[in-house]
Amino acid sequence: MPAASANALDHHWMPFTANRDFQSHPRLFVRAEGMWYWTAAGARVLDGASGLFCCAAGHGRREITEAVAAQLATLDYAPSFQFGHPIAFDLAAKLVRLAPGNLEHAFFVNSGSEAIDTAMKIALAYHRARGEGQRQRFVSRERAYHGVNLGGTSLSGILRNREAFGAMVPNIVHMRHTWQPDTGRFVRGQPADGAELADDLARFVALYGAETIAACFVEPIAGSTGVLVPPVGYLDRLRRICDAHGILLVFDEVISGFGRTGQAFAGDSFGVVPDLMTLAKAITNGAQPMGAVVVSDAVHEVLMAGAPEGGIELFHGYTFSAHPAACAAGLATLDIFEREGLIARAAERAPGFQARMFDLKDLPVITDIRGYGMLAAFDLAPAGQPGARGMVALKRLFEAGLLIKWTGDTGIVSPPLIATEEHLDRIAGVLRQVLATL
Numbered sequence: 192m193p194a195a196s197a198n199a200l201d202h203h204w205m206p207f208t209a210n211r212d213f214q215s216h217p218r219l220f221v222r223a224e225g226m227w228y229w230t231a232a233g234a235r236v237l238d239g240a241s242g243l244f245c246c247a248a249g250h251g252r253r254e255i256t257e258a259v260a261a262q263l264a265t266l267d268y269a270p271s272f273q274f275g276h277p278i279a280f281d282l283a284a285k286l287v288r289l290a291p292g293n294l295e296h297a298f299f300v301n302s303g304s305e306a307i308d309t310a311m312k313i314a315l316a317y318h319r320a321r322g323e324g325q326r327q328r329f330v331s332r333e334r335a336y337h338g339v340n341l342g343g344t345s346l347s348g349i350l351r352n353r354e355a356f357g358a359m360v361p362n363i364v365h366m367r368h369t370w371q372p373d374t375g376r377f378v379r380g381q382p383a384d385g386a387e388l389a390d391d392l393a394r395f396v397a398l399y400g401a402e403t404i405a406a407c408f409v410e411p412i413a414g415s416t417g418v419l420v421p422p423v424g425y426l427d428r429l430r431r432i433c434d435a436h437g438i439l440l441v442f443d444e445v446i447s448g449f450g451r452t453g454q455a456f457a458g459d460s461f462g463v464v465p466d467l468m469t470l471a472k473a474i475t476n477g478a479q480p481m482g483a484v485v486v487s488d489a490v491h492e493v494l495m496a497g498a499p500e501g502g503i504e505l506f507h508g509y510t511f512s513a514h515p516a517a518c519a520a521g522l523a524t525l526d527i528f529e530r531e532g533l534i535a536r537a538a539e540r541a542p543g544f545q546a547r548m549f550d551l552k553d554l555p556v557i558t559d560i561r562g563y564g565m566l567a568a569f570d571l572a573p574a575g576q577p578g579a580r581g582m583v584a585l586k587r588l589f590e591a592g593l594l595i596k597w598t599g600d601t602g603i604v605s606p607p608l609i610a611t612e613e614h615l616d617r618i619a620g621v622l623r624q625v626l627a628t629l
């Protein structure tokens with residue numbers, strides 16, 4: 192028998208966490224309902240982060256719990272290769288009705304990271320089926336976050352997420368990000384300047400040849416890095432360059448999808464339709480792990496037609512793709528969205544939410560605020576090591592009863608779309624009270 196650990200928390204190696212620090216001051220949630228979490232010590236914490244951008248419809252939604260329980264009692268699992276089950280098809284149909292343009296086909300996975308690596312493989316397979324198998328390069332962007340699998344880490348443009356792991360997937364180049372320190376501070380909504388940053392893609396075309404580039408991946412709003420809203424005209428310009436050169440445009444809507452911007456997807460808010468869209472998080476309201484790649488008719492058709500009659504069209508998938516419990520949670524979530532008009536509600540609440548966030552501008556510790564829809568971020572002036580002040584803020588906010596997401600010294604606010612004016616007041620009030628102490 193191995194010796195018992197001196198620390199009962201030592202066995203769970205926590206993701207993206209300062210494990211040793213956490214063990215000395217654990218922050219444990221034991222219950223959640225509506226807009227609130229409860230801690231192991233019985234304290235109430237207001238959820239200003241939708242968990243981790245997941246729980247758009249709020250916590251403890253009985254409709255989802257019951258749908259999952261009923262599904263597990265009826266059909267707990269079905270193999271996802273060469274066999275299916277009805278609600279996977281129901282969910283796909285419902286999802287593509289929400290999706291824009293001719294995005295008509297959903298491939299289910301279990302996370303945002305899997306959605307990204309799946310989208311990379313679909314792009315490669317698409318070009319190969321068209322006789323352009325030499326298109327193996329991907330274009331991404333500085334400060335991007337596309338999850339943590341090998342493909343997504345390589346696409347990502349956040350140094351701390353890459354530096355421990357070396358070179359990883361080759362043939363990935365990064366455009367500049369769209370935050371401009373001179374003109375971009377405290378801009379509400381879309382910056383007026385910066386559409387020309389999309390021409391970085393054209394420069395890669397000139398440098399490497401369009402015939403080597405498979406796809407361009409962007410988050411329409413760069414989320415995890417701290418809510419970089421695209422400049423006016425930027426995404427249209429990327430779309431035009433992709434169209435001119437046969438490059439697939441992939442929107443990573445893992446954070447920005449499902450009403451966060453006040454429309455179904457951020458692409459809708461900015462009037463640009465991608466060829467592929469990656470989704471996760473709010474797709475099940477966080478109640479089950481699930482992600483999806485939603486693919487245009489044109490891309491899908493090439494892959495269908497490219498395979499021999501009766502043959503498998505894409506040699507890819509996961510044991511838990513379209514898991515029955517996740518599909519049940521997804522359907523129940525989309526029902527709630529429809530029944531409660533959550534997307535319209537987000538659009539209605541967004542101006543008041545943004546106004547409250549931008550009201551924090553007078554706090555000396557804040558060096559920038561950005562936001563769009565029900566998503567906002569602020570930067571703190573660093574104190575000591577990068578991220579140190581953010582960590583202090585995270586802990587003090589938790590003590591004061593507010594959860595938001597932190598990336599280094601940047602705080603990201605992303606409340607459930609069911610938030611009332613009173614909840615938004617409280618989020619802003621606690622932020623002001625705590626940030627003033629830093």
Ligand SMILES: Cc1ncc(COP(=O)(O)O)c(C=O)c1O
Pocket residue numbers: 301302303304305307336337338339410414415443444445446471472
């Ligand atoms: C834009 C984006 N893509 C992908 C991911 C990865 O999702 P997951 O953590 O579910 O793998 C995230 C997670 O935050 C994300 O924000």
